[in-house]
Amino acid sequence: LPQDARVVVAVSGGADSTALLLALDELNKAGRLALALKVAHLDHGLRGEAGEHDARFVAELAAGLGYEATTGHASVGQRAVRTRDNLEQAARRERYEFLGAVGRAWAAHAVVVAHTLDDQAETLLLALLRGSGSRGLGAMRERRAFDESGDGLFLVRPLLDWARRAETAEYCAARGVSVRADEMNEDEEFARVRVRRQLLPLLETFNPRAVETLARTARLIGAEADALERLAAKLLDAAKQLDESDASELAPPPLSVAVLREADGAVLNYALRGWIKEGRGNLRRIEAAHVAAVAALLLGVRGGRVAELPGGARVERRRGLLLFHAADNVRQGARGHG
Amino acid sequence: LPQDARVVVAVSGGADSTALLLALDELNKAGRLALALKVAHLDHGLRGEAGEHDARFVAELAAGLGYEATTGHASVGQRAVRTRDNLEQAARRERYEFLGAVGRAWAAHAVVVAHTLDDQAETLLLALLRGSGSRGLGAMRERRAFDESGDGLFLVRPLLDWARRAETAEYCAARGVSVRADEMNEDEEFARVRVRRQLLPLLETFNPRAVETLARTARLIGAEADALERLAAKLLDAAKQLDESDASELAPPPLSVAVLREADGAVLNYALRGWIKEGRGNLRRIEAAHVAAVAALLLGVRGGRVAELPGGARVERRRGLLLFHAADNVRQGARGHG
Numbered sequence: 001l002p003q004d005a006r007v008v009v010a011v012s013g014g015a016d017s018t019a020l021l022l023a024l025d026e027l028n029k030a031g032r033l034a035l036a037l038k039v040a041h042l043d044h045g046l047r048g049e050a051g052e053h054d055a056r057f058v059a060e061l062a063a064g065l066g067y068e069a070t071t072g073h074a075s076v077g078q079r080a081v082r083t084r085d086n087l088e089q090a091a092r093r094e095r096y097e098f099l100g101a102v103g104r105a106w107a108a109h110a111v112v113v114a115h116t117l118d119d120q121a122e123t124l125l126l127a128l129l130r131g132s133g134s135r136g137l138g139a140m141r142e143r144r145a146f147d148e149s150g151d152g153l154f155l156v157r158p159l160l161d162w163a164r165r166a167e168t169a170e171y172c173a174a175r176g177v178s179v180r181a182d183e184m185n186e187d188e189e190f191a192r193v194r195v196r197r198q199l200l201p202l203l204e205t206f207n208p209r210a211v212e213t214l215a216r217t218a219r220l221i222g223a224e225a226d227a228l229e230r231l232a233a234k235l236l237d238a239a240k241q242l243d244e245s246d247a248s249e250l251a252p253p254p255l256s257v258a259v260l261r262e263a264d265g266a267v268l269n270y271a272l273r274g275w276i277k278e279g280r281g282n283l284r285r286i287e288a289a290h291v292a293a294v295a296a297l298l299l300g301v302r303g304g305r306v307a308e309l310p311g312g313a314r315v316e317r318r319r320g321l322l323l324f325h326a327a328d329n330v331r332q333g334a335r336g337h338g
Numbered sequence: 339l340p341q342d343a344r345v346v347v348a349v350s351g352g353a354d355s356t357a358l359l360l361a362l363d364e365l366n367k368a369g370r371l372a373l374a375l376k377v378a379h380l381d382h383g384l385r386g387e388a389g390e391h392d393a394r395f396v397a398e399l400a401a402g403l404g405y406e407a408t409t410g411h412a413s414v415g416q417r418a419v420r421t422r423d424n425l426e427q428a429a430r431r432e433r434y435e436f437l438g439a440v441g442r443a444w445a446a447h448a449v450v451v452a453h454t455l456d457d458q459a460e461t462l463l464l465a466l467l468r469g470s471g472s473r474g475l476g477a478m479r480e481r482r483a484f485d486e487s488g489d490g491l492f493l494v495r496p497l498l499d500w501a502r503r504a505e506t507a508e509y510c511a512a513r514g515v516s517v518r519a520d521e522m523n524e525d526e527e528f529a530r531v532r533v534r535r536q537l538l539p540l541l542e543t544f545n546p547r548a549v550e551t552l553a554r555t556a557r558l559i560g561a562e563a564d565a566l567e568r569l570a571a572k573l574l575d576a577a578k579q580l581d582e583s584d585a586s587e588l589a590p591p592p593l594s595v596a597v598l599r600e601a602d603g604a605v606l607n608y609a610l611r612g613w614i615k616e617g618r619g620n621l622r623r624i625e626a627a628h629v630a631a632v633a634a635l636l637l638g639v640r641g642g643r644v645a646e647l648p649g650g651a652r653v654e655r656r657r658g659l660l661l662f663h664a665a666d667n668v669r670q671g672a673r674g675h676g
Contacts, residue, residue: 128466129544131551134562191544202540206467206529213469220626221559224472227604228562231569266565288558 001156004034005109008102010095011039011061011069013054013180016114018061019168020159022175024112025065039069040102040111042095044076046087046184054180061177072098088190100146103153110154115140118165121214122195129191133288135229138222139215161219164211232270235263239271241321252278254321261298268295276309279324285310297322339494342372343447346440348433349377349399349407351392351518354452356399357506358497360513362450363403377407378440378449380433382414384425384522392518399515410436426528438484441491448492453478456503459552460533467529471626473567476560477553499557502549570608573601577609579659590616592659599636606633614647617662623648635660 001007009024011017027033039062043051055071062069080090103111120139127136142160146153159168172179188194203210239259240252252275260268272294277283286309293307297317307315312327339345347362349355365371377400381389393409400407418428441449458477465474480498484491497506510517526532541548577597578590590613598606610632615621624647631645635655645653650665 128552128555129541129548131545131555133558134472137555137559194544199540199544202537203467206532206537207469210467214466216626217466217469217475220471221475223607224562224566224604227602228565230602264565264568266562269561288554 001109001154004036006036006038006106007156008038008040008099008106008108008111010099010111010113011041011058012182013041013057013061014182014185015169015172015179016116016119016159016165018177018179019163019171020112020114021061021065021067022172022177024158025067037067038102038106038108039067040072040099041069042072042074042098044091044094045074046076046091047182050183054182057180070102072102074098088192096147100153103146104151108153110156111146112156112158114159114168115157116159116163116165116168117161117211117215118196118200120160120218121200121211122192124214124218125195125199126191134221134225137218138225139218141222161215228267228270229274231264231267232274235260235267235271236274251326252324254323257298257317257320257322260322265295275322275324276313276315279326280309280311280313294322339447339492342374344374344376344444345494346376346378346437346444346446346449348437348449348451349379349396350520351379351395351399352520352523353507353510353517354454354457354497354503356515356517357501357509358450358452359399359403359405360510360515362496363405375405376440376444376446377405378410378437379407380410380412380436382429382432383412384414384429385520388521392520395518408440410440412436426530434485438491441484442489446491448494449484450494450496452497452506453495454497454501454503454506455499455549455553456534456538458498458556459538459549460530462552462556463533463537464529472559472563475556476563477556479560499553566605566608567612569602569605570612573598573605573609574612589664590662592661595636595655595658595660598660603633613660613662614651614653617664618647618649618651632660 007024009017009021011021021037021039024033024035024037028035028037039058041055041058043055045051047054059069059071074094076087076091076094079085079094080087083090083093085093099111099113102108123139124137127139130136140157140160142158143154143156146155169179184190185193185196188197200210203214207213236255239255241254241256255275260271263271269291272291273283273286276286276291276294280286290307290309294315297305297307297315305317309315314325316323316325345362347355347359349359359375359377362371362373362375366373366375377396379393379396381393383389385392397407397409412432414425414429414432417423417432418425421428421431423431437449437451440446461477462475465477468474478495478498480496481492481494484493507517522528523531523534526535538548541552545551574593577593579592579594593613598609601609607629610629611621611624614624614629614632618624628645628647632653635643635645635653643655647653652663654661654663
């Protein structure tokens with residue numbers, strides 16, 4: 001980021017994000033940075049009056065430091081019911097939509113968020129318990145594009161690779177700022193809270209530096225997942241066949257069975273996931289078994305003919321190609337043949 | 339394996355390995371398999387009289403089923419002192435040396451061992467707590483070459499991908515066999531025992547199928563590590579330069595800086611580790627920071643000149659090449675220049 005970048009700081013009022021704001025402000029005032037800062041706070045509508053207190057705390061903190069603050073209001077509970085996400089997922093989606101909107105409205109270079117080493121380690125453990133693949137285990141990056149829009153807005157996590165959560169609380173205390181407590185961070189109904197309060201302390205009895213070790217492992221697995229994704233993208237490019245037959249209308253383009261059969265298994269796995277995502281728009285409900293069923297179409301002289309995907313899409317092997325049929329096409333096909 | 343393969347079964351007398359022997363015997367006697375079985379048992383010399391009881395139990399079990407048993411005797415405690423391995427490592431090395439010797443003396447196709455899904459999950463967790471790279475996280479395989487000798491002896495783990503430890507105990511009980519208990523399996527001084535008794539039960543409160551989930555993740559990461567290793571081997575082949583200068587006597591051969599600089603970071607990491615292993619014979623004490631220091635030699639027009647490795651070896655960048663100097667060469671070089 002340019003030293004004088006326009007930066008939106010996401011501040012909940014908890015220790016992590018308050019420390020982030022105080023630290024950026026300290027660096028600004030010491031002349032080490034010259035960031036134009038705007039503070040953004042979302043009231044998720046989950047904590048009633050406490051949520052209003054949080055918003056007021058953040059607004060006053062920002063004003064005291066000399067920055068403008070924007071507060072958004074959401075009804076995350078309703079969103080969760082509507083989208084069938086759990087409360088944490090719904091809150092995260094709502095928060096990132098809000099932060100992206102604030103960043104874009106202000107033509108910011110970046111949105112900065114206060115994830116710490118502890119968050120990185122917790123995210124790895126949660127992904128491990130869910131059975132995520134290496135993409136999910138690879139966890140968060142210090143800096144990435146905010147989303148896939150390609151508009152140049154970045155998401156930056158300045159604390160991610162070095163700061164412990166306890167250090168953020170110590171820093172706030174040293175600066176004489178009493179932060180807000182979020183009782184959702186105490187509620188052991190949430191898996192993340194139990195990871196923090198039960199699992200990590202147990203892991204630290206094995207390795208006092210468990211948090212640092214897990215965070216480093218997450219970075220390593222992430223780098224390897226990146227490598228496999230790049231190799232998979234090359235494989236997809238090589239395998240994509242734009243032929244002149246009835247398959248030409250299909251999106252994504254058909255893939256050459258011969259090219260895919262030469263590929264390494266792990267790279268093939270990534271490539272097929274990428275191709276399925278192109279076809280379906282997302283990978284929701286796609287499990288390892290579905291990808292394995294598509295890969296199995298490549299086996300043998302003829303192989304199986306069709307692999308079904310959740311939601312109605314299917315992949316067909318025909319004349320040396322894998323063809324992706326979206327759910328709509330399947331229905332049309334069924335009418336045509338029925 | 340051929341249906342009538344010659345197979346050495348490693349039996350400690352505990353539930354897992356006793357169940358493995360009983361199951362192979364049952365399949366043999368039901369005509370489903372026709373394996374020639376030999377039972378191998380190592381007394382590690384750690385349990386005194388109890389160890390002798392274990393050996394007698396295994397010999398009698400084998401004789402009762404109609405198989406020959408071989409018992410070895412070791413002094414693992416002394417080995418651990420001598421090699422500075424911990425007791426578990428020393429016991430494992432001694433055991434595998436014994437099993438390999440028995441397998442070769444008998445011209446066996448394979449040595450089979452009784453690792454279960456639980457062992458796979460525990461191994462992943464221990465590797466995670468140690469901070470292993472993906473090769474270590476990738477854990478055990480159901481079937482692999484016994485060692486690097488290339489003599490065709492396999493190590494096979496028939497229970498690894500499906501059997502739970504509790505199921506092996508149930509099966510022994512159902513067959514009316516009282517297995518031996520190893521108090522080392524109860525001793526919470528050993529990290530593996532605490533993983534089994536404290537960590538896995540906690541993880542199962544998050545995900546009742548934590549063991550299966552972790553074992554699947556270990557397989558997945560292992561497959562990705564395999565893919566990266568294969569790609570790294572190709573990169574090393576492309577980068578190896580046998581030049582006519584004073585570097586020609588070096589083993590391993592020098593690597594082309596230009597070729598390595600084109601490589602993907604994760605693949606490069608694997609390739610450099612492989613090359614360092616060629617040069618040193620092993621990767622003991624080689625940490626990520628050492629590999630990163632070698633990779634850093636590739637940066638810039640000139641880059642740093644030398645990266646030191648633990649034990650005295652070093653890697654030098656000179657005239658577009660990376661040169662590996664073993665610890666002895668370094669000393670000779672010092673004499674020559676001094």
